[in-house]
Amino acid sequence: MNPDLNKLQPYPFEKLTKLKAGITPPADKKHIALSIGEPKHPAPEFVLKTLIESLPEMERYPSTKGLPELRATIADWLSNRFSINTVNPETQVLPVNGTREALFAFTQACIDRTAEAPTVISPNPFYQIYEGAAYLAGATPEFIPCLEDNNFNPDFGQVTDDQWNNCQILFLCSPGNPTGAVLPKETLTQLIQLSDKHDFIIASDECYSEIYINEDEKPVGLLQVCAELNRTDFKNCVVFHSLSKRSNLPGLRSGFVAGDEAVLSKFLLYRTYHGCSMGIHHQLASIAAWKDENHVKENRVQYQQKFKKVLEILKPVMDVEQTDASFYLWPKTPIDEETFAQRLFAEENVTVLPGSYLSRTINGINPGKNRIRMALVAEVDECIEAAHRIKNLISRL
Numbered sequence: 246m247n248p249d250l251n252k253l254q255p256y257p258f259e260k261l262t263k264l265k266a267g268i269t270p271p272a273d274k275k276h277i278a279l280s281i282g283e284p285k286h287p288a289p290e291f292v293l294k295t296l297i298e299s300l301p302e303m304e305r306y307p308s309t310k311g312l313p314e315l316r317a318t319i320a321d322w323l324s325n326r327f328s329i330n331t332v333n334p335e336t337q338v339l340p341v342n343g344t345r346e347a348l349f350a351f352t353q354a355c356i357d358r359t360a361e362a363p364t365v366i367s368p369n370p371f372y373q374i375y376e377g378a379a380y381l382a383g384a385t386p387e388f389i390p391c392l393e394d395n396n397f398n399p400d401f402g403q404v405t406d407d408q409w410n411n412c413q414i415l416f417l418c419s420p421g422n423p424t425g426a427v428l429p430k431e432t433l434t435q436l437i438q439l440s441d442k443h444d445f446i447i448a449s450d451e452c453y454s455e456i457y458i459n460e461d462e463k464p465v466g467l468l469q470v471c472a473e474l475n476r477t478d479f480k481n482c483v484v485f486h487s488l489s490k491r492s493n494l495p496g497l498r499s500g501f502v503a504g505d506e507a508v509l510s511k512f513l514l515y516r517t518y519h520g521c522s523m524g525i526h527h528q529l530a531s532i533a534a535w536k537d538e539n540h541v542k543e544n545r546v547q548y549q550q551k552f553k554k555v556l557e558i559l560k561p562v563m564d565v566e567q568t569d570a571s572f573y574l575w576p577k578t579p580i581d582e583e584t585f586a587q588r589l590f591a592e593e594n595v596t597v598l599p600g601s602y603l604s605r606t607i608n609g610i611n612p613g614k615n616r617i618r619m620a621l622v623a624e625v626d627e628c629i630e631a632a633h634r635i636k637n638l639i640s641r642l
Contacts, residue, residue, distance in 0.1 A: 437482065
C-alpha cells in the first residue's frame with residue numbers, strides 16, 4: 246500500500262460522528278444539520294429538465310476535454326462574471342467532475358516528485374482535500390493561519406523566501422471555507438508577483454464566489470486580477486469553479502478548471518489516463534446552468550435572508566459576525582468548540598462542526614479553536630429554529 250496513506254487524518258465528519266457517538270438527542274426536536282456544506286435549496290427545474298431530456302446521450306462515451314459547447318459557455322461565463330475578454334475555450338478551460346475531484350487530481354499532476362523538498366502552501370483552516378492531495382502527491386503541506394486580526398485571510402507576509410522557493414502549489418480558497426473571507430485584489434496581485442519570482446502555481450478554489458451578501462461587491466477572482474494586469478496567458482494561475490453551490494447541484498458533480506494553457510495541457514494529459522470524463526448528459530445540463538443567472542440571484546436572496554435573521558438572534562448572545570461571502574458563519578464559542586458542538590446535539594438536536602476539525606495546530610496555534618462552522622444550507626425556517634436552539638443552549642451555559 247502507498248505509505249503516504251498513513252499521513253492522512255480522519256475526515257472532519259468522521260471526527261464529528263465519533264463526537265456524537267452514544268448520544269441520544271431529544272426526540273421532540275427535529276434534527277437540524279448545519280454541519281455539512283451541502284445546499285438544500287431546490288435544484289433548478291430547467292436544469293433537471295435538460296438532464297432528463299439528455300439521458301439518451303449515455304449511449305456515447307464522453308471525451309475528457311468535454312463538449313466544445315460547454316467549454317465555450319464556461320468561457321463566456323468567466324468573461325461576463327469577471328470582466329475577462331480573452332479566455333480561450335479551446336486551451337484555457339477544462340470541465341471537471343466537481344472541484345473536489347479536480348483539486349485532488351490537479352495536485353497529483355502538478356507536483357514534481359524529483360524536487361528535493363516539494364511543498365504545498367495552504368490556508369489554515371482549510372478544505373481537507375488540499376492536505377490529502379499534497380501528501381499523496383509526495384509533497385508536504387505547509388499551513389498559514391487565517392486569524393481574526395488579518396480578517397481571517399492568510400498572512401502571506403509570514404512566508405519566507407525559502408518556503409516560497411520550495412512551494413510548488415499555493416492553494417487559495419476565496420471566499421474561504423469555513424471563514425467566508427474574500428482575498429482582496431491587492432493580495433492576489435502580490436501573490437502573482439511572488440509566483441513570477443519563485444515559479445509556483447496558484448490554485449484558487451473559488452466555488453463559493455457566487456454566494457455573497459452585497460450585490461455591488463462581488464468577490465474578486467484570480468483570473469480577473471490577471472486580466473487587469475494584462476496577463477492574458479494567466480501564467481501559473483488556475484481557478485476552480487463548481488455548480489454545486491452556485492446552482493444547488495451538488496449531485497451533478499460538475500465544475501471546471503480554467504487558466505494557464507501550459508498547465509492545463511498537462512492536466513488534460515493526466516486526466517486522459519485518469520479516466521474521469523463528464524457524462525454528456527451532465528455536460529448538457531451544465532450548459533443550461535452556466536447560461537442562467539436568474540436562479541443564482543434567487544439563491545443569493547435566500548442566503549441573505551437567512552444570514553439576516555440568524556444574526557439577529559445570535560449576535561446578542563454570541564461573538565459572531567457576517568462573513569464576506571459563502572453560506573458559512575464562523576462564530577466563537579463560549580466554551581471549547583467540541584463540548585459546545587456535543588452539547589448542542591445532545592440537548593437541542595442541532596449539528597455543527599467544531600472548527601478545530603478543519604484546522605491543524607501549528608506552533609501551538611489552532612485557528613479553529615473555540616470556533617464552530619455553521620452552514621446555513623437548510624431552509625429559512627429551519628435556520629431560524631436552529632439559531633433559537635443555539636441561543637437556548639448558550640443561556641444555560
